[in-house]
Ligand code: PLP
């Protein structure tokens with residue numbers, strides 16, 4: 001049986017972690033995998049998370065099963081925070097999932113069961129999106145809609161691409177801090193996308209994995225809320241893994257917006273059944289931490305404060321990177337248009353490889369950089385390395 005299988009490539013992004021770790025050069029810079037880092041390059045446990053964990057350790061009285069819906073207090077608190085009053089609460093159902101990835105996977109399986117054949121995705125997108133939907137039986141259809149030279153999102157190109165969609169198809173939207181480009185629609189753009197989707201009877205699937213790391217906590221949910229308040233049905237996959245720094249704890253949720261309470265109950269029963277057949281129940285620890293934080297005013301304030309510090313760090317690093325201006329064909333100034341952790345520079349695979357070999361700068365083969373991997377000294381090194389690349393006519 002196993003002889004029929006062929007060898008699969010490993011995740012190129014996760015491979016960079018190992019390559020960087022094995023590099024003996026002291027000045028090496030890791031701009032690879034998308035995790036937040038502080039000025040010293042660490043990805044610390046947030047102090048609000050530590051405090052909640054301490055409380056959990058002393059107060060948790062049982063580890064007995066919960067159920068496929070996970071921690072309902074977590075789901076309720078998160079719904080309030082994310083959906084806000086964009087949609088009447090009797091039109092929202094949700095459940096805890098193993099991270100944003102688990103939420104997306106569950107969304108995909110629900111869509112497949114509901115007869116959604118295709119999902120339209122602006123390209124490039126997070127490398128896991130297309131395979132995840134395809135493996136669940138929903139065919140991804142890519143719409144190229146970013147210009148790396150000018151670091152802009154081509155709204156018209158995206159909408160034109162959507163004209164080929166059939167009613168009943170789905171559309172994937174990055175809620176904020178687009179991965180891998182860093183460029184989101186503006187408020188007017190979100191409104192246009194929302195009405196376009198509603199008019200054509202498409203199902204929006206919003207992937208919100210970086211709330212609070214872009215313009216601000218509520219600002220970052222504004223696009224998602226515009227979509228949710230415009231359409232009868234929608235899915236929202238949420239990840240707490242970046243904005244609570246929980247990564248390996250696999251903390252997320254899937255919300256469905258339904259036309260009414262009755263259809264919500266049907267959708268919810270399907271989500272519970274799919275979750276049960278996948279992972280039975282989600283891992284508890286991360287969601288318990290988030291619930292403790294969100295149900296406590298002081299801890300919430302502390303967490304929001306830490307998140308804001310992280311957001312500001314990204315903002316100032318991005319500005320410092322952009323201050324490099326034009327280097328050869330690359331206009332670094334344009335990365336100032338973006339927000340969040342990522343930007344994708346117009347670099348060829350050969351240039352990415354050259355920067356790694358010559359200057360110990362590690363980034364995804366696509367030219368995507370994790371801005372949190374910098375500090376001010378590393379940005380100066382990066383600017384110099386790009387100038388060196390241009391001087392050596394590396395293309
Ligand atoms: N969606 C996007 C756009 C992401 O960048 C990520 C990153 O990991 C995820 C979803 C998945 O998040 P999680 O680690 O919570 O599964």
Ligand code: TYF
Pocket residue numbers: 011013014032033034035126128179
């Ligand atoms: O894009 C990133 O870097 C993050 C982290 O298989 C990530 O989303 C990368 C690859 C992967 C899972 C998470």
